[in-house]
Amino acid sequence: MVTLSVNGVPRTIPIEPRVSLLDALRDRLDLTGTKKGCNQGACGACTVWVDKRRVLACLTLAITCEMREITTIEGLAVGGEPHPMQTAFVELDAFQCGYCTPGQIMSAVAFLAEGHPRDDSGIGEWMSGNLCRCAAYPNIRAAIRRVRDASLDGSGDATG
Ligand code: FES
Ligand code: FES
Numbered sequence: 331m332v333t334l335s336v337n338g339v340p341r342t343i344p345i346e347p348r349v350s351l352l353d354a355l356r357d358r359l360d361l362t363g364t365k366k367g368c369n370q371g372a373c374g375a376c377t378v379w380v381d382k383r384r385v386l387a388c389l390t391l392a393i394t395c396e397m398r399e400i401t402t403i404e405g406l407a408v409g410g411e412p413h414p415m416q417t418a419f420v421e422l423d424a425f426q427c428g429y430c431t432p433g434q435i436m437s438a439v440a441f442l443a444e445g446h447p448r449d450d451s452g453i454g455e456w457m458s459g460n461l462c463r464c465a466a467y468p469n470i471r472a473a474i475r476r477v478r479d480a481s482l483d484g485s486g487d488a489t490g
Pocket of ligand 2: 427431461466
């Protein structure tokens with residue numbers, strides 16, 4: 331048995347040591363917002379936070395996350411209101427098929443909180459682990475810039 335705290339809710343599940351955090355979230359906890367793309371650490375579709383740091387859930391064993399706080403895309407909204415990054419992605423059309431989008435959003439919010447350069451080159455570098463096969467990159471960057479700029483002028487919350 332392993333107890334995982336996901337989006338603030340402790341969940342105890344029977345799990346084998348070999349099970350990835352991604353499979354635990356999707357197949358055992360029915361949290362299917364986190365996507366499985368490559369399942370080998372190359373695409374970023376499975377990005378979640380563990381103790382507020384972004385990780386690739388496909389390369390993380392679920393048992394290593396006991397006693398740590400896991401946040402998925404389902405836990406990003408606050409009080410029923412979407413996170414500003416979610417709103418920006420929708421309003422700026424930052425997706426096509428949407429498969430990469432949960433990982434992009436989890437990574438983008440963490441990126442703005444991590445203290446990296448927030449200019450376009452910083453966005454390109456520190457979001458490079460999140461691939462978009464629909465090539466929605468210009469709109470993804472526009473969404474991140476909007477949240478970044480809102481946080482700079484105090485009118486928005488960049489980091490959730
Ligand atoms: Fe984890 Fe692609 S599914 S990096
Ligand atoms: Fe289709 Fe990114 S929106 S993979």
